[in-house]
Amino acid sequence: MTAAGFPGSTVFCAMCKQQVPKSTWAAHSSTYDHRRREVVAAYKATFEEAERDKQGVEVRPVVGGLDFEIVELAGAQHGVHKTLVIRSTSALSRLTIVDINVSAKPSNMPCPFRAATQGGTRAIYNQGTNIVVTLRHDQRGRYAGRIEIVFENESHRRFVIIREVRATIGEAVEHDALKATTPYVKPQRVPWRRGQEIKLKFSRLNDCKPTVLKDGPTAGQRFNVHFKMNRIPLRRQHQALAATPNAASLPIVPFNPCIAGNAEQLQAIRSILQVRKGAAPFIIFGPPGTGKTVTLVETIRQILARDKEARILACAPSNSAADILARRLNSLSNTELFRFYAVSRRRELVPDDLLGYTYMDGQGHFSVPQVADLATFRVIISTCGSASFAYGVGLPPGHFTHIFIDEAGQATEAETMTAMKTITTPSTQLVLCGDPKQLGPIITSSVARELGMGVSFLERLMERDVYNERLWRGRTLVKLVQNFRSHRAVLTFSNEQFYNSDLQACGPARVIDSFIGWNELPNRKFPIIFHAVSGKDERQASSPSYFNLDEVLVGRDYIRKLKSDRRFTTSDEEIGDITPYNAQARKFREALKFANIGTSIKVASVEEFQGDERKVIMLSTVRSSKELLTFDAKYTLGFVANPRRLNGKNSLEHSGHDVDTLFAMNSGHHSGEGPLDLSIDPLWRRFLNYVALNNGWRGIPISWDPHAPVHDGGYENELREQGVEDITDFMQRMQNYLGDDDQSAHDIMEGQINADGVWRERE
Secondary structure: OOEEEOOOOEEEEOOOOEEEEHHHHHHHHOOHHHHHHHHHHHHHHHHHHHHOOEOOEEEEEOOOOOEEEEEOHHHHHHOEEEEEEEEEOOOOOOEEEEEEEEEEOOOOOOOOEEEEEHHHOOEEOOOOEEEEEEEOOOOOEEEEEEEEEEEEOOOOOEEEEEEEEEEEEOOHHHHHHHOOOOEOOOOOOOOOOOOOOOOOOOOOOOOOOOOOOOOOOOOOOOOOOOOOOOOHHHHHHHHHHHOOOOOOOOOOOOOOHHHOOOHHHHHHHHHHHHOOOOOOOEEEEOOOOOOHHHHHHHHHHHHHHHOOOOOEEEEEOOHHHHHHHHHHOOOOOOOOEEEOOOOOOOHHHOOHHHHHHOOEOOOOOEOOOOHHHHOOOOEEEEEHHHOOHHHHHOOOOOOOOEEEEOOHHHOOHHHHHHHHOOOOOOOOEEEEEEOOOOOOOOOOOHHHHHOOOOOOHHHHHHOOHHHOOOOOEOOOEEEOOEEOOOOHHHHHHHHHHHOOOOOEEOOOHHHHOOOOOOOOOOOOOOOEEEEEEEOOOEOEOOOOOOEOHHHHHHHHHHHHHHHHOOOOOOOHHHEEEEOOOHHHHHHHHHHHHHHOOOOOOEEEOOHHHOOOOOOEEEEEOOOOOHHHHHHHHHHOOOOOOOHHHHHHHHHOOOOOOOOOEEEEEEEEOOOOOOOOHHHHOHHHHHHHHHHHHOOOEEEOOOOOOOOOOOOOOOHHHHHHHHHHHHHHHHHHHHHHOOOOOOOOHHHHHHHHHHHHOOOOOOO
16 A cells, blocks of 8 residues: 545655645556656565565674675785675574575676585584675676575475675775765755845865955954856847848968868868858868868968958957967967957966967056057957957957857857957958867756757858758858878767768878777777776765766776886877866876876866867766766766767867877766666767777676667666566565565565655644
């Protein structure tokens, strides 16, 4: 019985802990959530019953419990043991062990545990019979299993007692150094009324958040704290959106000789040089590693050489991408090129070689020269969000003959408008450079995403017929297809999934094949490793960010092996670790520092790698349990929620990486979630199949057939059905061994519900 009626119109559902109208009780009790809770409660009750000692039999470990805790990898490879002692409390009873079954949790995981009676003895005596439990495995991670011991009494009646077993394979010292220092506590909302005084306790603030006080508050001090959003970027976007804009073959001698033989790059440059004034924005569609920024820079130099009156504004969504533009234009003098930084930009974040292209006021803050001086620069470079400074300080609309926006697919449409709408006239030539298949704008508001703010101006334009790459090639856009940065194996998956197999691997062998033959590659000719780790998602203190120590330590080991291999000399600057969570990035840096290796390796999110070039990229997905993946999908976090993030990771095109070797690590919760739950996403499943079929897989074996065709969706139902099947199988086995003196699982479940439930509705 899962519900009780009350005087009145409602029924209390103890399973769901809520009042349900009597008229809808039948429908409520048949809902998926209600039935799932019933199954879980029944499973819990059956499990607890199976764990009880019964019929005069006691099962106890010799020392401690059946948690091996942290076992060194070398010890786990050799094998470590724990002992269970089984005693009969009745000297007259005759009991024997019929069977010992050991299974992994979940069932599709490899089981590193074994169990057998010591000396083969099966009879149970009151002095004790020993069962030796052995852990033997060669992979780091966290593992859980279940030991089912089947007994038979003198009446040939069978019953079962189960025990759970756990182990973590790794280094105890490192786990202790990197573990969560304080338990995670979910932040609580503080009720507030106008005029009410609220006490705030400040400790250190992480992730580059602004500090409240330089030296921190001291005991006894009181402050009036005002929280104020920086509205300047939003005001610039509103200003831009409200503004009304004022109503053959061309010989090229490239400054950069590397593009002389690239037909698509040359075509893009010719098209931009010949585009008529007032034409629609021209698009350089640049997939991974095809040199879109190189093309943009070459175009700017060609314009400057041909038109002495040209004035160019070049923008990018981030400072890192804008810095790359400025550095690649460093052939210009500091009287020709001006790099604008917002006044809030910290000087230590600006590359030293660009400081000469900036302007600072008397207090050492970044600023703007007088309008007359500003107008003399031939090229001005800024982020999109700050680009309207030129209009704000007095440069007139039409001052810039050309406006270039690099990585335009990552800018919101409002940011793009900020860069161009206030300062353009019908004669201004606009050029957008980017890839709508890559990372889109960063939108933190779900409401804004639902309203379409996650669609960039570049993507919206390319959905129009006039930008059809087959029909309008060379007139409104050019698609670059020659990739010079990635090994063919790294490029192939994204090429097939996103680019109609148009991309061509053209990189020199000495670069893209530089890690072919490395001993740690499962396939020496395939420079991609997917390492499946049995790990645990954790948080600490009040931080909402997740980390996974097991993935951290596996990744650290790969870096250690790479750095110690003299045949493949690799500097810290050639290695990058991408993870979507700040806590994981911090733990990875701590692990590298603790091991004193790779301390200069960049560890950051996909977006922060924009513009970087790395030979080796390591990806840590951190989270993969089904519940967390569902959360990520809702709020577009992690790598499952956004196919462009997988595209950006796999081909690293979001920044034009020079990728020779790619590591990907995926994990799952050690106590029940499969470590390969990323496979519920069809795109990820295709990528995992691609790696497995090319023998690039390591760690926990793949649990499905990689040869099977991938269909669009439904894999979460397969995992759910597998979980239900495991539960059903376990409960059936347990019920077969329940004796007459055992309380039924249903009775136990109902007793637990009654203990927790509130059965009387208070009037």
